[in-house]
Amino acid sequence: MKSERLWRPAAGERVFQWLVTMMALGVVALIFIIGRELAHGSQPALRRFGWRFLTGAEWDPVSEQFGALPFIFGTVVSSAIALAIAVPPSIGTAVFLTELAPRWLRQALSLFIELLAAVPSVILGLWGIFVMVPWLREYLFPLLRITLGFLPLFQGPIYGVSMLAGGIIIAIMIVPIITSVSREVLRAVPESQREAAYALGATRWEATRIAVLTYAKKGLLGAVILGLGRALGETMAVTMVIGNRPEIAASLFAPGYTLASVVANEFTETPPGIHLEALFELGLVLLGITLLVNALARLLLGTLPGPAVSPS
Amino acid sequence: MLVNGAGATFPYPLYSKWFDEYAKVDPSVRFNYACIGSGGGQKQILEQTVDFGATDSPMTDENLARAPGKILHIPTVAGAVALTYKLPGSPRLRLDGAALAGIFLGEITKWNDGRLLGLNPGVNLPGADIVVVHRSDGSGSTHLFTDYLSRVSREWEARVGRGTSVKWPRGLGAKGNEGVLSWVKQLPGAIGYAELAYVRENKLPCAEIKNAAGAFIVPSLESVTEAMVAASIPEDFRFSMANAAGAGAYPIAGASWLLVYERQRDPLKGRKLVEFLNWASTQGEAMAPALDYAPLPDNLRTRILQRIKTIRY
Numbered sequence: 001m002k003s004e005r006l007w008r009p010a011a012g013e014r015v016f017q018w019l020v021t022m023m024a025l026g027v028v029a030l031i032f033i034i035g036r037e038l039a040h041g042s043q044p045a046l047r048r049f050g051w052r053f054l055t056g057a058e059w060d061p062v063s064e065q066f067g068a069l070p071f072i073f074g075t076v077v078s079s080a081i082a083l084a085i086a087v088p089p090s091i092g093t094a095v096f097l098t099e100l101a102p103r104w105l106r107q108a109l110s111l112f113i114e115l116l117a118a119v120p121s122v123i124l125g126l127w128g129i130f131v132m133v134p135w136l137r138e139y140l141f142p143l144l145r146i147t148l149g150f151l152p153l154f155q156g157p158i159y160g161v162s163m164l165a166g167g168i169i170i171a172i173m174i175v176p177i178i179t180s181v182s183r184e185v186l187r188a189v190p191e192s193q194r195e196a197a198y199a200l201g202a203t204r205w206e207a208t209r210i211a212v213l214t215y216a217k218k219g220l221l222g223a224v225i226l227g228l229g230r231a232l233g234e235t236m237a238v239t240m241v242i243g244n245r246p247e248i249a250a251s252l253f254a255p256g257y258t259l260a261s262v263v264a265n266e267f268t269e270t271p272p273g274i275h276l277e278a279l280f281e282l283g284l285v286l287l288g289i290t291l292l293v294n295a296l297a298r299l300l301l302g303t304l305p306g307p308a309v310s311p312s
Numbered sequence: 313m314l315v316n317g318a319g320a321t322f323p324y325p326l327y328s329k330w331f332d333e334y335a336k337v338d339p340s341v342r343f344n345y346a347c348i349g350s351g352g353g354q355k356q357i358l359e360q361t362v363d364f365g366a367t368d369s370p371m372t373d374e375n376l377a378r379a380p381g382k383i384l385h386i387p388t389v390a391g392a393v394a395l396t397y398k399l400p401g402s403p404r405l406r407l408d409g410a411a412l413a414g415i416f417l418g419e420i421t422k423w424n425d426g427r428l429l430g431l432n433p434g435v436n437l438p439g440a441d442i443v444v445v446h447r448s449d450g451s452g453s454t455h456l457f458t459d460y461l462s463r464v465s466r467e468w469e470a471r472v473g474r475g476t477s478v479k480w481p482r483g484l485g486a487k488g489n490e491g492v493l494s495w496v497k498q499l500p501g502a503i504g505y506a507e508l509a510y511v512r513e514n515k516l517p518c519a520e521i522k523n524a525a526g527a528f529i530v531p532s533l534e535s536v537t538e539a540m541v542a543a544s545i546p547e548d549f550r551f552s553m554a555n556a557a558g559a560g561a562y563p564i565a566g567a568s569w570l571l572v573y574e575r576q577r578d579p580l581k582g583r584k585l586v587e588f589l590n591w592a593s594t595q596g597e598a599m600a601p602a603l604d605y606a607p608l609p610d611n612l613r614t615r616i617l618q619r620i621k622t623i624r625y
Contacts, residue, residue, distance in 0.1 A: 134498060
């Protein structure tokens with residue numbers, strides 16, 4: 001009798017541990033399965049094009065010339081623009097929420113940020129087509145051309161749909177994630193850090209800069225990397241405003257094309273054949289870029305001093 | 313009993329109506345249709361994961377050879393691709409194959425180009441840039457339009473070719489017919505192509521296109537049907553009606569097909585499918601014009617009914 005009572009809890013414990021372990025392994029397995037399916041589906045394309053696929057700039061389904069370079073360029077540039085636009089306001093908002101805002105405002109602002117995160121990509125894309133792009137075409141882009149038109153970045157015809165529009169809409173999508181993760185990171189900074197700064201005579205801004213931000217640098221970088229990860233894969237909203245032209249251009253006003261967008265656009269209608277396999281290969285390239293960025297991020301985070309307050 | 317199909321999005325509104333109506337005719341069978349695009353439809357029928365496929369562009373010889381059995385193309389309806397544009401005053405433009413190829417190739421860059429002025433005397437064309445808008449997603453409309461351009465312009469055929477996705481020499485890519493039209497509505501000087509039904513619904517201007525007989529034709533159900541009547545349709549029903557002969561034929565028109573195996577694996581499903589195809593090719597066709605689809609002409613319909621008789625189950 002006694003031995004039964006001792007036996008049951010231990011078995012339940014083992015089952016629980018096994019279950020949880022299987023779920024974790026399942027996630028890992030999922031990544032491998034996705035990678036394997038992409039590799040399998042792109043086999044003939046991999047064999048036909050080899051490394052040239054990454055450097056080729058032609059995407060011609062009729063003559064069967066496929067090169068990923070314009071899409072890699074589009075994905076990288078639009079994500080870079082998105083980070084440049086999104087990171088300062090996001091971290092600024094996080095600082096405001098943790099250091100400066102009164103409690104009532106904190107809650108209201110947090111709610112709005114979460115609402116922004118909840119907007120589906122397609123809806124934001126629709127807003128982009130009917131509200132943002134006309135505004136860009138009529139106000140912002142001409143202004144940029146007048147003030148900064150000496151730079152090749154702001155030259156050429158203005159359509160509204162452009163690489164810059166794509167970057168802006170991605171920025172809107174990644175602000176919530178960077179803000180909320182940054183906020184958690186900043187909240188985790190021990191109060192003692194701030195107190196020490198004030199004790200030494202620091203002003204509000206100095207205390208924030210020296211005590212809080214420096215301490216949280218690693219975690220904030222982690223938040224930015226999470227945002228970047230989302231930016232690389234963002235599909236629907238981007239394809240609706242970026243112009244979908246597989247060209248590498250110097251101007252931000254020119255249309256562009258990202259890896260995720262071209263796959264979303266062409267996949268369903270493409271009959272089996274080399275075109276479909278090339279699209280699989282683009283998927284593989286995007287997976288590769290995502291893994292590479294994450295690996296580099298981990299390395300970077302490893303070299304930074306300070307505690308690992310990153311929630312990731 | 314459930315019969316599964318998948319494929320093209322263009323005929324979906326009509327097929328959907330057909331499935332609804334047919335359920336009243338024969339309540340013992342229900343049809344399921346997934347709008348995954350022509351490419352998906354072809355893929356699924358090749359892999360036999362669906363009972364029938366639907367496509368806006370015929371299957372290639374290569375893909376047909378990969379099939380485990382003979383696949384029949386059954387034409388159901390036809391549609392037109394209209395050219396629409398945004399110009400001050402929304403004039404009715406006349407365009408021909410050479411002008412369209414020139415515009416989409418990037419050789420004609422301004423609206424007041426001599427070639428366009430020559431086709432439209434009396435129309436006040438501005439000196440603005442032409443902004444080309446095309447489809448970014450693979451589409452039967454693109455296949456139809458590029459097929460037409462390949463037939464009327466040797467340069468287009470050499471440089472670009474035909475397909476559901478092509479390498480456009482210039483222009484912005486928009487997703488879906490709605491995408492193209494939303495850009496054409498917004499961008500001054502824009503020109504784009506879309507299914508006739510969408511253009512009409514949005515109350516946008518349509519260009520008159522010069523056909524093979526030399527007349528400038530407005531896209532409409534009648535001019536599409538005329539193109540079909542005149543088109544030469546081979547035994548296997550894989551045909552193009554682009555640039556068809558016929559005095560009133562609209563040159564940028566094309567058919568949509570259902571894909572079925574000549575030998576059906578499941579006898580009961582096969583019988584139900586054949587009954588449906590017969591109904592669709594007769595009563596179903598009568599419902600097409602109300603939904604803006606051009607029904608098949610009688611001569612073609614007779615041939616199709618004969619072909620349906622050859623399906624074995």
